[in-house]
Amino acid sequence: xxxxxxxxxxxxxxxxxxxxxxxxxxxxxxxxxxxxxxxxxxxxxxxxxxxxxxxxxxxxxxxxxxxxxxxxxxxxxxxxxxxxxxxxxxxxxxxxxxxxxxxxxxxxxxxxxxxxxxxxxxxxxxxxxxxxxxxxxxxxxxxxxxxxxxxxxxxxxxxxxxxxxxxxxxxxxxxxxxxxxxxxxxxxxxxxxxxxxxxxxxx
Numbered sequence: 189x190x191x192x193x194x195x196x197x198x199x200x201x202x203x204x205x206x207x208x209x210x211x212x213x214x215x216x217x218x219x220x221x222x223x224x225x226x227x228x229x230x231x232x233x234x235x236x237x238x239x240x241x242x243x244x245x246x247x248x249x250x251x252x253x254x255x256x257x258x259x260x261x262x263x264x265x266x267x268x269x270x271x272x273x274x275x276x277x278x279x280x281x282x283x284x285x286x287x288x289x290x291x292x293x294x295x296x297x298x299x300x301x302x303x304x305x306x307x308x309x310x311x312x313x314x315x316x317x318x319x320x321x322x323x324x325x326x327x328x329x330x331x332x333x334x335x336x337x338x339x340x341x342x343x344x345x346x347x348x349x350x351x352x353x354x355x356x357x358x359x360x361x362x363x364x365x366x367x368x369x370x371x372x373x374x375x376x377x378x379x380x381x382x383x384x385x386x387x388x389x390x391x
Contacts, residue, residue, distance in 0.1 A: 189215070196222070248319070250295040250312050252277050260292055267291045272329040273316065273345065275299050275338070283331060291329070294319065299337040300344060308344055317348050327355040357386055 189211055191197035196218055203214035221229045245251065246258035249271075253259070260266060260280075270291030274280055280293050296311045320328065328349060332338035346356055 191215075249293045250297060250315070251280055251293055265290070269324055269326040270329060271316075271320070271325055271327070272331050274331050275333060279331065279333075289329075291327075296332075296341070299332060299335075299341040301337045311341075313345060313348065316345065317352075320349055320352055320354060325354060327357060330356065330358040355386070 191200065196215075199218045199221075200211060200214045203209055203217055204211050206214075209217075221232070242254075244253055244256070246253040246261055247256055248261045249258060251258045251260065255262075261268075267290050271294050272283065272289060272291055273294045273296060274283070275296055275298060277295060280295065283289050283293075294312065294316050296313065296316070298306050298311055300306060300308055300311070319325070328345075330342045330345065332342055342358060349356060
């Protein structure tokens with residue numbers, strides 16, 4: 189692809205590094221920004237820079253936060269005894285949008301996947317075990333996507349938590365096997381959270 193300017197080419201190459209954005213879409217976005225007021229592009233650039241340099245993670249649940257402790261963990265209206273374990277922040281947003289859950293969360297940062305080189309030590313599992321053993325937690329809700337990797341991670345976590353004697357539940361299978369949690373519709377996901385069932389005991 190030929191570009192009228194090396195500056196535009198550089199911008200297109202950077203934008204095209206974003207997921208789901210090809211070179212043509214990147215060029216369209218770059219030209220759109222070029223036609224708009226300069227202030228809009230500056231505001232966008234500043235917002236992205238602030239996103240990258242000032243965003244932090246909650247020291248309790250690993251959710252994205254503006255402060256040391258996120259708004260959910262800090263809320264006096266949340267049920268702190270129930271912890272919902274999710275793969276990433278997008279799943280927190282998906283569950284929150286259902287309005288069916290009032291506990292707190294623990295973000296793993298992924299799921300166990302040997303094929304991708306993701307081991308249990310790569311995830312926030314040890315901090316979950318520590319959190320479960322030190323606090324007044326009564327229930328762990330495993331809300332991972334019903335995939336092979338998600339089920340493997342649930343099995344591993346359950347084994348790690350077995351000795352603590354906690355109630356361990358999992359979301360109902362309203363979400364189809366192999367599906368991603370963040371793409372489930374709110375009604376289905378909400379019912380899956382509300383009708384969660386006991387996780388099978390690990391021998």
